[in-house]
Amino acid sequence: MSSMFDLTGRVSLVSGAASGMGKAVAMAVAEAGSDVVLADINEAGAQATAQEIEALGRRALPVVCDISSPEAIRAMFAKIDETFGQIDFVANIAGEAVRKKPEVIELEEVEWTWRNIVYGRFCICQEAGRRMLKQGRGSIINLGSLASITALGRGHIAYSMAMGAVVQMTRELSTEWSGRGVRVNSVLPAQVLNPGLQERIDSDPRIKDRFLSGIPTGRFGSSDDIKGLAVFLASDASSWITGTLIPMDGGNLAMNAGGSVGTEVFAE
Numbered sequence: 001m002s003s004m005f006d007l008t009g010r011v012s013l014v015s016g017a018a019s020g021m022g023k024a025v026a027m028a029v030a031e032a033g034s035d036v037v038l039a040d041i042n043e044a045g046a047q048a049t050a051q052e053i054e055a056l057g058r059r060a061l062p063v064v065c066d067i068s069s070p071e072a073i074r075a076m077f078a079k080i081d082e083t084f085g086q087i088d089f090v091a092n093i094a095g096e097a098v099r100k101k102p103e104v105i106e107l108e109e110v111e112w113t114w115r116n117i118v119y120g121r122f123c124i125c126q127e128a129g130r131r132m133l134k135q136g137r138g139s140i141i142n143l144g145s146l147a148s149i150t151a152l153g154r155g156h157i158a159y160s161m162a163m164g165a166v167v168q169m170t171r172e173l174s175t176e177w178s179g180r181g182v183r184v185n186s187v188l189p190a191q192v193l194n195p196g197l198q199e200r201i202d203s204d205p206r207i208k209d210r211f212l213s214g215i216p217t218g219r220f221g222s223s224d225d226i227k228g229l230a231v232f233l234a235s236d237a238s239s240w241i242t243g244t245l246i247p248m249d250g251g252n253l254a255m256n257a258g259g260s261v262g263t264e265v266f267a268e
């Protein structure tokens, strides 16, 4: 790996590191040389990721942390201060949502979703940002979604409102902090296979075809698809990249949903 992507001597924090994209990001930055703090509510899963990272020769600190709790986040940063005394990269990946139609969702469910996706990410950004600004260096990824900038329907009102806030958080923080060395970007995935998505696909085969018809590459994302972006954004290779929203979507956004048809329709 070219030295531009080298993360040796850096400390990264990844939320949701027990599985899915969080685990993939944690493994990617560890493979590039970083020590990693692994935040998750799934203690056994975070420990399993930690073992894989230690097998690479890096230090790993698994922490049970519910990112909807500011107290838990602050306690985690106290541990990071004590164990590493620095924080160079943060990937804000975890954050669940209640999926219900706008006309029936309870306000408490909207608030719960916001506590997970918006306040959780912001509180981690704030704690990390304070430390990174002192260091004069740092990089943050706030995971968004295509729901950050387009509407999904299907009962995603709370999720979309929260994910919309996430991209504005990224733009504001980048604008406030990048002049002092702290870069903030968002990655916006389309459908990446995880147990929840798999369950929905299995429950109705039409869902798979419908989703895939919006993805020109013809396949769902896999968690590992985020690994390259994570190393790029964590490293000096992206030193002038900040405030961006990077789709990771197999071409979904580039395609006009109403006017585009699959290439097979007009195939010779």
Ligand SMILES: NC(=O)c1ccc[n+]([C@@H]2O[C@H](COP(=O)([O-])OP(=O)(O)OC[C@H]3O[C@@H](n4cnc5c(N)ncnc54)[C@H](O)[C@@H]3O)[C@@H](O)[C@H]2O)c1
Residues within 6 Å of the ligand: 015, 016, 017, 018, 019, 020, 021, 022, 039, 040, 041, 042, 045, 065, 066, 067, 068, 093, 094, 095, 096, 116, 143, 144, 145, 146, 188, 189, 190, 191, 192, 193, 194, 195, 196, 197, 223
């Ligand atoms: N999979 C997709 O298609 C997709 C697309 C766009 C955005 N996203 C978002 O990406 C994130 C991760 O998705 P994934 O597919 O990797 O999911 P996943 O279910 O594979 O992993 C999520 C991880 O987060 C942990 N977690 C859940 N709530 C937590 C909390 N309150 N505090 C700490 N950890 C918590 C879980 O234990 C799990 O390890 C979610 O915010 C999701 O909304 C997913």
